[in-house]
Amino acid sequence: MTSRPGGRRGDLARLAPASLTVLVLFGGALAGAVRTSLVPLGGPPGLEAWRALVHSPGFGEAVRFTAQVTVLSTLLAAGAGLALAAALRRRGVVARSLLALPVTVPHLLAATLAVLWLAPGGVADRLLGGLPVDIVRDRAGLGIVLVYVYKEAPFLALLVLAGCGPALAEREEAAAVLGATPWQRLRWVTWPAVRAPLLLGSVIVAAYAAGAFEVPLLVGPNFPATLSTFAYEATQGDVVTGQGQAAAALLLVSGFSVALAAIAVRFARDVEGA
Amino acid sequence: MPLATARGRTAGLLLALAGALLVAVVVLPPASLVVQAFADVWRAPALVPQRFGTRGVQLAFGSGGAGAALLTSLAVATVTTGLALVLAWPAARVLGERRLRHPGPVALLLAMPLLIPPYAVGTGLTEWWLRLGLAGTAAGLVLAHLTLVLPYAVLLLLPGFGPGLRRLEEMGRAAGLSGVQRLRWVTLPVVRPTLAAAALLCALVSWSQYGTSLAVAPTRPTLPVLLLPFVGTDPQVAATLSVLFLAPALAALVVTVRALRVTT
Amino acid sequence: MLAACGSGSGSGAGPSRQTWTDVRARAKGQTVRWWLYGGDARVNAYVRRSVKPALARAGVTLETVRVTDTADAVSRVVAQRRAGKTSGGAVDLIWINGENFAAGKRAGLWLRDWARTLPNARYVDRGDPTIARDFQVPVDGQESPWSRAGFVFAADERRVPDPPEDLDALLAYARAHPGRVTYPAPPDFTGSAFVRQVVRAKGEDRAFAYLRALKPYMYRRGRVLPKSEAELNGLFANGQVDLAMSYDASFVLTAVRKGQFPGTARPFVLAGGTLTNTSFVAIPADAAHPAAAKVLANLLLDPRQQAIKADPDVLGNPTVLDPSRLPADARARAVRASRSPYLLADLGRPVQELAAADVPRLEARFKREVLR
Numbered sequence: 036m037t038s039r040p041g042g043r044r045g046d047l048a049r050l051a052p053a054s055l056t057v058l059v060l061f062g063g064a065l066a067g068a069v070r071t072s073l074v075p076l077g078g079p080p081g082l083e084a085w086r087a088l089v090h091s092p093g094f095g096e097a098v099r100f101t102a103q104v105t106v107l108s109t110l111l112a113a114g115a116g117l118a119l120a121a122a123l124r125r126r127g128v129v130a131r132s133l134l135a136l137p138v139t140v141p142h143l144l145a146a147t148l149a150v151l152w153l154a155p156g157g158v159a160d161r162l163l164g165g166l167p168v169d170i171v172r173d174r175a176g177l178g179i180v181l182v183y184v185y186k187e188a189p190f191l192a193l194l195v196l197a198g199c200g201p202a203l204a205e206r207e208e209a210a211a212v213l214g215a216t217p218w219q220r221l222r223w224v225t226w227p228a229v230r231a232p233l234l235l236g237s238v239i240v241a242a243y244a245a246g247a248f249e250v251p252l253l254v255g256p257n258f259p260a261t262l263s264t265f266a267y268e269a270t271q272g273d274v275v276t277g278q279g280q281a282a283a284a285l286l287l288v289s290g291f292s293v294a295l296a297a298i299a300v301r302f303a304r305d306v307e308g309a
Numbered sequence: 310m311p312l313a314t315a316r317g318r319t320a321g322l323l324l325a326l327a328g329a330l331l332v333a334v335v336v337l338p339p340a341s342l343v344v345q346a347f348a349d350v351w352r353a354p355a356l357v358p359q360r361f362g363t364r365g366v367q368l369a370f371g372s373g374g375a376g377a378a379l380l381t382s383l384a385v386a387t388v389t390t391g392l393a394l395v396l397a398w399p400a401a402r403v404l405g406e407r408r409l410r411h412p413g414p415v416a417l418l419l420a421m422p423l424l425i426p427p428y429a430v431g432t433g434l435t436e437w438w439l440r441l442g443l444a445g446t447a448a449g450l451v452l453a454h455l456t457l458v459l460p461y462a463v464l465l466l467l468p469g470f471g472p473g474l475r476r477l478e479e480m481g482r483a484a485g486l487s488g489v490q491r492l493r494w495v496t497l498p499v500v501r502p503t504l505a506a507a508a509l510l511c512a513l514v515s516w517s518q519y520g521t522s523l524a525v526a527p528t529r530p531t532l533p534v535l536l537l538p539f540v541g542t543d544p545q546v547a548a549t550l551s552v553l554f555l556a557p558a559l560a561a562l563v564v565t566v567r568a569l570r571v572t573t
Numbered sequence: 574m575l576a577a578c579g580s581g582s583g584s585g586a587g588p589s590r591q592t593w594t595d596v597r598a599r600a601k602g603q604t605v606r607w608w609l610y611g612g613d614a615r616v617n618a619y620v621r622r623s624v625k626p627a628l629a630r631a632g633v634t635l636e637t638v639r640v641t642d643t644a645d646a647v648s649r650v651v652a653q654r655r656a657g658k659t660s661g662g663a664v665d666l667i668w669i670n671g672e673n674f675a676a677g678k679r680a681g682l683w684l685r686d687w688a689r690t691l692p693n694a695r696y697v698d699r700g701d702p703t704i705a706r707d708f709q710v711p712v713d714g715q716e717s718p719w720s721r722a723g724f725v726f727a728a729d730e731r732r733v734p735d736p737p738e739d740l741d742a743l744l745a746y747a748r749a750h751p752g753r754v755t756y757p758a759p760p761d762f763t764g765s766a767f768v769r770q771v772v773r774a775k776g777e778d779r780a781f782a783y784l785r786a787l788k789p790y791m792y793r794r795g796r797v798l799p800k801s802e803a804e805l806n807g808l809f810a811n812g813q814v815d816l817a818m819s820y821d822a823s824f825v826l827t828a829v830r831k832g833q834f835p836g837t838a839r840p841f842v843l844a845g846g847t848l849t850n851t852s853f854v855a856i857p858a859d860a861a862h863p864a865a866a867k868v869l870a871n872l873l874l875d876p877r878q879q880a881i882k883a884d885p886d887v888l889g890n891p892t893v894l895d896p897s898r899l900p901a902d903a904r905a906r907a908v909r910a911s912r913s914p915y916l917l918a919d920l921g922r923p924v925q926e927l928a929a930a931d932v933p934r935l936e937a938r939f940k941r942e943v944l945r
Contacts, residue, residue, distance in 0.1 A: 046409065052399065053400035053419060054400065054415065056455065057419055060437075060453075063440075063441075067436040068430075071436070092941050093940060131566050132562060132563055136335050136562070139513055141517035147547070151345070155808075172797040185334075200502075235420075238420075239424075243423075256797060271642065271644055272936065273933060274651060275680045278648065281429075281432075289429065293421070293424050300413045371621075439656035527640070527649070528638050528663065
C-alpha cells in the first residue's frame, strides 16, 4: 500500500535517526544501570546487590505499596482525564490553557505545593480550621495519588484531545446522520479514536508513578516506602555499595513498566487488527 | 416544563460551581508561590504573611546564580526541542501513517526512555557520558535532555500524520507542486497544531528536567537543579526560584494555545 | 609553644614548606570545583563573600557546586571510578564527614597524606580525638578539618519556658503533652544523629526501648515522622510540635534570620552529653586540580577565616582550631564570646560519635523495631 517513494527501505531510513539516537544514548545509559546492579565497585560481578535488596526489611511491603499507588493513580488519572477531555472538547483557548496549567508544574513543585496547602499547619488547614482526613504522609498513599492525579489527568486529557480533531467530529456527525444512537457513536466512532492515546498515555503515567521518587519523598509515608524511595535511601546510606541496590530496585520497576507497555502495545495492535 | 428548567438551572449551577472549584484548585496553588516568594515571614496560623520583603529575590539572584541558571535552561530547552522535533518527524511519519507491519518493537524502543525511572536514567547517563567524554559539557547536557525528550516528540507528532494528510500531499504532487512547496502549503498547515503541541511539551520536559541535569552537568546548573536544595530548607528562596521557573513555562503555554486557536 | 612563625610545630617543616611553595605555584591560575551542601543560604553567602575573594588573591578561582546531599558528590566520584577515570575528575574538593567519608575511604576514593602538609594544619590539635578520627574512622591525613557541629535542640520559650533537661524528662514532657514531640526518621542525617545521641546516653538496647516507649506520645502517634530536618523545622515553625533539633549548633540563629522560626525560639542541650562531630574537606584521588584544592583547604584553616566563620553575624560555627596554638591576637578574636540568645555559649559535655560502621546498622534496627 506504500505509494511513497523508497518503500520499505525508505521507511527504515526514516526511522533510523530517532531509533539510533535512542539506542546509542539511552541504551548506553541502561546498560550502565544494569552493570551497576551487577558489578560492585572494585569487585567481581554477582547478584549481591539484588539479594541484598530482596532481603531488606520492608521490601515486600514496598512492592505492594508501589503497585497500589501506581494502579490507583493511573486509573484515577485516566478517568479524570477522560472526563476533562469530554467536558472541554468544544471549549476554547482559556479552558485549554487552564487544563494545561498543571502540566507546566513539575512533579517536585506540585508535591511541594501539596505540602504547603494540605499538610497540618498548611494553608487549607488555616482556612478551614482543620482537615478531617490525613492527606499528606498517610499510610494509604493518598497524598501521592492526589499529586499524580493533579499532574497527570490534564496530561492525559490533552493527549486524548490531541487525538480528537475536527475529523473526529465530522465522523461523529456522519454517524449521527446515518442513524447511530449516542451510545453507538461513542462505542464505534469516539472510543476507537480515543483509546490509543489514552492507553499509551496511561502506560507512561504508570511507569512514571512507579519509578519517580520526588513525590513519595515529600508526601509519602515513612512506612511503607515505595521502591523508588528504597532506591533513594539506599544511596543515602552507604554511597558506594548502595548504588548497586538502588540500580536493582529501579531496574525492577523498569521491568514492570516495560512489561506493561509490551502488553498495552500488543492489546492495541490486536484490537486494531493492524 | 417549569420543573425541567428549574432542575436544568440547578444542574447548571452545580456544574458552574464544580468548574469554579476546579479552576481554583488549578490556579491557586501556583499563585500562592508568588505570595510566598515575597513573604519574609509566613507562619501558621496566619493566612497572610506576617512580613513581606525581597529577601528571597536578593538571595536567589545574589549568591544563588539564578540568572545564569535561567539562561542555561532556556538555551538547553530550545536546542533540545529543535533537535528532538527534527529527529522525531520522519519516525512519527512512518508510525503515524501505519506503514509498518510490526510497529510494536519500534514503538517500544522509542518509548523506552519514558518507562525507565528518571533517577536510573540519570545515573546511567552520568557513567555513559563520562566514558564518552561528554560529562560537564553543554553538548552533554543537551544530549541527555534529548534522550528523554525524543520519545515525547514522537508520541505527540504521531496524531498529526495519517492517510488523510498523505492523500492531500499526493493531490498536491498531482497538481504540480514541488517537494518544498508541498511541505509549505500542504503539510505544515495541517500538522501545525500537532507540531505546536509537541514543541511545547518537549520544551516543558526539558525545562523541568532535574535528575539527569544534575547527574550530567552539575557545574552548569539548570533552574531545577538550582531550586531543589532550597525546597524545604528555605521556602522563600525556593518559592522565588519556582516563580522564575513557572513564569516562562506559563508564557510558552499561552503562546502555544493561542497559535492553536488560529488553526482550530 | 606558640611557634607561630619560622619552623613552627609539625613534621618536616623545612621540606614541606618548599613543597608548599610548589603547590601554590601549581595552583595559580587553576579553578577548584568545591562540591558542598547548597541548602544553607548563610554558608553560600560566607563562601561567596569571604572565601572566594581570599582565594582569588592567591590566584585560584573558586567554583562551588551545590548539592542537596553530600552523597550526590560522592556518587559522582564513584561514577568516575566506575567509568575508569583516574584523573581529570569533576570534583576537586568535598565538604564531607561520617559514613560518606568512611565509605569513600574503604573504596580508596580520597587523596592520601595531604592534610598534614598544609601550613595552617599546625593550628590544629591533631591529638584531639574529634580531629584524628571521623566517626571513629581514622582520618589518616585524607581529609582536613573545617567545621564543628554539636547536636542541639530548640524550643519556643513562650510555649516551653522550661525545656526538658534530659532524655527522661523529654519522655515525661511527651507524656504530658502528647503529639507535640517528634524527630526525623533515619536514615535522614539529623534523625540518625538523634538516635545516636540516645544510644550514647543510654546504651543501645535501652535506647531502642526508650524510642519505642516514646512513640505513642509523639506527633501523629509516631506513625508518621518527618523525613528531614527541614520538614521538622517547618512543623516547629508552624507550631505543630514544640521541639526542633539539628546537628548545626547555629541552626536557631539561621532559622530566625530566615524568618522561619519565631523570635522567641531558643537553643538548648540535654544533660546526658552533646553529640559532637567535626566536618572536613576531602580531595578525591582523581581530582583535576588537587593543588588548587589544597590551597583552598589551607585557606579554610586560616585563623582569620575561622574567626569570621565563628562570628554569629556570619555563620556562628565553632572553630576547629586549637586556641592554645594560635598567635595571641588571633586567639583573642577566636575566643570572643558569641553573644546571641540564639547561640549557646556552652555546648555541654561533648560526646563522641559512634563508629561509622554502626550507623547503617542502627538505621536498619530503627526501621525494624521502631518505624513499623
